[in-house]
Amino acid sequence: MQEIVEHLTPLLSEITGYIYPNEIELHWGLLVVIYPYLTGLVAGAFILASLVKVFNVREVQPTYRISLLTALAFLIVAPLPLLAHLGHPDKSFEIFLTPNMSSAMAMFGFVYAWYLMAVLLLEIWFDYRQDLITWSREKQGFKKWMYRILSLFSTDTSEDALRFDRKASKIITVIGIPSAFLLHGYVGFIFGSIKANPWWSSVLMPIVFLFSAIVSGISLVLLIYMIITPLRGKELDMGCLDKIASYMFYAMIVDFSLEALDFIHRIYESEESIKILGEMVSGKLFTSLIVVQLLIGMIIPLIAITFIKLFRQTPPELRRLIYFVSAILVQVGIFSTRWNVVIGGQLFSKSFSGLTVYKMTFLGLEGLLVSIGLLVLPFLILYVLFLMLPPWMEKIKS
Amino acid sequence: MKNEKIQKIKDKRKKEKVTRRNFVRTFLFTFASLLTPPIVLAEEKIKKTRAWILGENYNPYEHHWGMGIDINKCIGCGRCADACKKENVVPDEPFFFRTWVERYRIYDGNQTVIDSPNGAINGFKDQDQENRNLTRSFFVPKICNQCENPPCVQVCPVGATFITPDGVVLVDDEYCIGCRYCIQACPYGARYLHPETKAADKCTFCYHRISQDLLPACVEVCPTQARIFGEVKKKASPLVRFLRMNKVRVLKPDLNTEPKVFYANLDMEVK
Numbered sequence: 001m002q003e004i005v006e007h008l009t010p011l012l013s014e015i016t017g018y019i020y021p022n023e024i025e026l027h028w029g030l031l032v033v034i035y036p037y038l039t040g041l042v043a044g045a046f047i048l049a050s051l052v053k054v055f056n057v058r059e060v061q062p063t064y065r066i067s068l069l070t071a072l073a074f075l076i077v078a079p080l081p082l083l084a085h086l087g088h089p090d091k092s093f094e095i096f097l098t099p100n101m102s103s104a105m106a107m108f109g110f111v112y113a114w115y116l117m118a119v120l121l122l123e124i125w126f127d128y129r130q131d132l133i134t135w136s137r138e139k140q141g142f143k144k145w146m147y148r149i150l151s152l153f154s155t156d157t158s159e160d161a162l163r164f165d166r167k168a169s170k171i172i173t174v175i176g177i178p179s180a181f182l183l184h185g186y187v188g189f190i191f192g193s194i195k196a197n198p199w200w201s202s203v204l205m206p207i208v209f210l211f212s213a214i215v216s217g218i219s220l221v222l223l224i225y226m227i228i229t230p231l232r233g234k235e236l237d238m239g240c241l242d243k244i245a246s247y248m249f250y251a252m253i254v255d256f257s258l259e260a261l262d263f264i265h266r267i268y269e270s271e272e273s274i275k276i277l278g279e280m281v282s283g284k285l286f287t288s289l290i291v292v293q294l295l296i297g298m299i300i301p302l303i304a305i306t307f308i309k310l311f312r313q314t315p316p317e318l319r320r321l322i323y324f325v326s327a328i329l330v331q332v333g334i335f336s337t338r339w340n341v342v343i344g345g346q347l348f349s350k351s352f353s354g355l356t357v358y359k360m361t362f363l364g365l366e367g368l369l370v371s372i373g374l375l376v377l378p379f380l381i382l383y384v385l386f387l388m389l390p391p392w393m394e395k396i397k398s
Numbered sequence: 399m400k401n402e403k404i405q406k407i408k409d410k411r412k413k414e415k416v417t418r419r420n421f422v423r424t425f426l427f428t429f430a431s432l433l434t435p436p437i438v439l440a441e442e443k444i445k446k447t448r449a450w451i452l453g454e455n456y457n458p459y460e461h462h463w464g465m466g467i468d469i470n471k472c473i474g475c476g477r478c479a480d481a482c483k484k485e486n487v488v489p490d491e492p493f494f495f496r497t498w499v500e501r502y503r504i505y506d507g508n509q510t511v512i513d514s515p516n517g518a519i520n521g522f523k524d525q526d527q528e529n530r531n532l533t534r535s536f537f538v539p540k541i542c543n544q545c546e547n548p549p550c551v552q553v554c555p556v557g558a559t560f561i562t563p564d565g566v567v568l569v570d571d572e573y574c575i576g577c578r579y580c581i582q583a584c585p586y587g588a589r590y591l592h593p594e595t596k597a598a599d600k601c602t603f604c605y606h607r608i609s610q611d612l613l614p615a616c617v618e619v620c621p622t623q624a625r626i627f628g629e630v631k632k633k634a635s636p637l638v639r640f641l642r643m644n645k646v647r648v649l650k651p652d653l654n655t656e657p658k659v660f661y662a663n664l665d666m667e668v669k
Contacts, residue, residue, distance in 0.1 A: 020587025087576015087596030196585035
């Protein structure tokens, strides 16, 4: 109680115009920014993996398993920021046990469980089954048992069985694509369906979320692939890199167009809220929206990759550098996209007469420290997954 | 003949063998059962809460509550906001309100200044010191609109907030998980997260009072009877008289929330 009051009192002097008295406390903070960021990465990484299985894009094969494991690592962490932000984390299970069918948020449990159980784990299992069996035969002691358990004690490596594995993982990917769309489109719907909030309330929201998810997921896998391959002392597959960067580029163009459409539509319709939103965008949200999200996270990488596409003779070193830097910028940009949606939607008053402020805390469950922890955790999980289930494709071929 | 029999038995055995297909099918079905936890619909939970809140003498199905607010009568004394905090043990700090009063000052050139210092609990003390011509000025009490079509109830993931048969939107604070989706969904800023219970909180029309045949605290203390409480539909109700005698408006009608708080003499600047 005392803590909240001490946090809120200094904010009173930073309000401009008039806000409803209950609006001084900004309810969805940094943790709720991280949640859509993480699920976006999951959905995007999975879409990249599906390119190999469903659309037969052979070039990106080296990143297939990396994408799947990345999706899994981030999916495991995705619900944690939500849990930490609840007033009563101890009652969170009620969402699963007594869901209110009219609530978009209540569907979280179903969407999440479906995606984890029916899509990601199954696909990984089928893809790794043969290797799990091989490893369980090769290794000794604890590892032998770990792989036996992970393979669910299957031992059949006949040609028939392998054909079935391939077929199953293809079918699961086909189901997985709409599921990945559902996973992240649904997060967009949570915001897009709030009619009280003109910054959120947009039918485009789920689609914008989806394409920004694809952009962020692809760029993350690109980064992981570019960092981990030299660390393993292997050569980067330039064909693969070019292809992934291309897909990132195309997804960015769609994402950019959608966001531009949303922007133009708002200005053209010029509804009641346009004044206060304009004030917000040109003021408190200028740096994170115009500078970081639009310029650094979108326009600069787009120009850089266009440059590579125009001058095909660019030396590989330069291409790699541009891809790497662009992917980092894209990550920063997408994080700031999430920030601008979540925080931006709460900076203006629903009375449309004033703006409030968001002050992050450092300690505490909703503070910066926990958030950084939640952003690092998926990489730790991914590291363990890489150790347990090496995704390196060179070995498999030989 | 014998060979044929043996072949048949072999075929049969082949069929009974645990094939991959069978294994995977059973496996998938086993997983499917994991995905169906015992579901209790929110509706069921709400029924229990209803029974717990209401006494024996009050039948919520016989009532339908609403409120009328006459802007012309409000003097901005803030007694209502103060009484509400005392009656409902709302934290004293100026960030948590079930009801508050806004002051509107509209100057030449349609410049609007709105304020509500501490929800108007201490009244409005600062006088106009600006050298501008005041076109019009008035006070607007705000409260949960007890919508017929409440977005907060729609979005609550667990059904902790619900609409009673008598039309009041309530929160079960022991059931609320504190996700704050309802606070985001309310267009009127009528909800806050209670800093102690960590549950969403809002105006209940003083449900503990109205179910005992008493008026809500804010209505009871209003010195000018700017707030009128009563039945929306019954003819003998003071609210129905209010609705007959005044031209009324609701807040943000375009959002189709169908509020049951009706304002008489509401200005276009009020949002």
